Amino acid sequence: MSRQEYDYIVIGGGSAGCVVATRLIEQNAGTVLLLEAGGPDSSLFHTIPATVVKVFQQKSWPYMTIPQPHCNGREMIIAQGKVLGGGSSVNGMIYIRGQQEDFDEWGVPGWGARDVLPYFKFAEDNESLSGEYHQAGGYLGVSENRFRHPMTQAFVRAGQEMGLAYVNDFNGASQQGVGYYQTTTRSGERCSTSKAYLKRVRGNDKLTVITGALTHKVLFSEGRAVAVEFSEKQGSVQTAWVRKEVVISAGAFGSPKILMQSGIGPKEHLSVLGIDTLIDLPVGKNLHDHLHLSLNATTHASNSLLGEDKGLRGISHMFQWAAFRSGLLTTNVLEGGAFIDSLGVGRPDIQLMFLPVLDNFDNTPGEKPPAQEHGLTVKTGHVRPEARGQLRLRSKDPQEQPLIDPNYLGTQADLEGQIRAVQVGLRLMEQPSLKALIKKVTAPEEMDWRDTRALEVFVRQNIKTVYHPTGTCRLGHDSATSVTDLDLRVHGVPNLRVIDLSVCPMVTSGNTNATAIMIGERGAAQILGRPLAASNPGPIREPASWLREG
Structure with a gap:
């Protein structure tokens, strides 16, 4: 040879x-x-952007953490x-x-x-x-979403009802505010x-x-x-x-x-x-990562993404994407988001990501997934962790x-940051535009956003990685x-x-x-x-x- x-x-x-x-x-x-x-x-x-769930589950290293003492001893998935x-x-x-x-x-x-x-x-x-801050002509396609779900639009309005400014560019002079994420897509396709x-x-x-x-x-x-x-x-x-x-x-x-x-x-x-x-x-050494909580709520109407990949609906969506590179399959699912300064220091420390469907995609094996119901999820997390592993x-x-x-x-500041993140998310879900959609908040269930002791229990048991x-x-x-x-x-x-x-x-x-x-x-x-x-x-x-x- x-x-x-x-x-x-x-x-x-x-x-x-x-x-x-x-x-x-x-x-x-x-x-x-x-x-x-x-x-x-x-x-x-x-x-296809909307098939993110399938490729993530099938094309990743199945990395797991060792038991995490500050997260109730859980071994947690951290796939790459x-x-x-x-x-x-x-x-x-x-x-x-x-x-x-x-x-x-x-x-x-x-x-x-x-x-x-x-x-x-x-x-x-x-x-x-x-x-x-931006330009055209490079290799990496960065685009606006070709599809915006009505519930994502409600999320963006709710953020403004909570006092957040509408932001058209999270990568400009400041992240602070609520809006729609730009995505690494081009003409309705993923741009890896x-x-x-x-x-x-x-x-x-x-x-x-x-x-x-x-x-x-x-x-x-x-x-x-x-x-x-x-x-x-x-x-x-x-x-x-x-x-x-x-x-x-x-x-x-x-x-x-x-x-x-x-x-x-x-x-x-x-x-x-x-x-x-x-x-x-x-x-x-110096290993660290972003964490988040999924705040889940069922909705009054059958208006989420649940079931959109099945039967005639799934066929219709696939035809629209294949023929025109438009429609629901162009969504990255995580269409809307926000960055929030929870400490009042002039710099956001909390990130929100919105899903017009109940989050059931990245649970650690063995953990109980959410019920198959129509609903929505606000992913919320602290973006500047102090702990190092x-x-x-x-x-x-x-x-x-x-x-x-x-x-x-691993630090008190990290725990407090995640509790603040949950509080921000729960407050957002009480704003008129989202509250009108929500039938019941199921995670955390029947919990006041001011009850920090209960929120700590929820955080330690349900926190998970953002894969960063x-x-x-x-x-x-x-x-x-x-x-x-x-x-x-x-x-x-x-x-x-x-x-x-x-x-x-x-x-x-x-x-x-x-x-x-x-x-x-x-x-x-x-x-x-x-x-x-x-x-x-x-x-x-x-x-x-x-x-x-x-």
């Missing part, structure tokens, strides 16, 4: 990895191998995308960058709000917004990074993409990364050699796992597992899932407290980078996929040695031998 050798190896074909691979090929930087543990995003469900496009192929498509203060508070030179804004804009093809970026270079003979490829570890010689070991469908171990750089873009769980399996991580942990420590770094290896076996301890609700894990390969100056430097290079290895959400010192305030894509753009520019890679769209070619399914 001939030796597999490439200029660049990108581990992880997710939100950031697809961006990096595409930019390297576009700029003729050399040959690129992209390794993705999941499969291709060829299913129609990855194109396992498919080309990663999270961008399975998420709710909400386009949120976070607050400008988030990036400034990272305290990292070159990564403040003014520094990252050009990369957000460069990526974006916004159909309706421009000016200081696989479709927005990777599809543009898929006919290039310098790109090789292998799906079903589980990375085992990175190999080193004389302080440099020289190869990557991986297997396809649990087959024999293969070795791919690298001439220039290895880029790890496997996410907040996958990236630290690969680093530790390669001998880069906390020495006291790796030595217990019998892994030789090449570089002692705080890999896997960690990720550790379970064993040396790359097939085993890591031990994940996010330390959910962050921080496990933190960037910074000091190798004692960070894993990567300001150019996303792993401390001590000049040709090994981590480019994904794991580098964030603190999670941004809101949904994180836009930030992952920005990091991909910024990381690619740093590899290429230029502030912004020149745009070179070119024709989208049909695939040749670019994809080898494992």
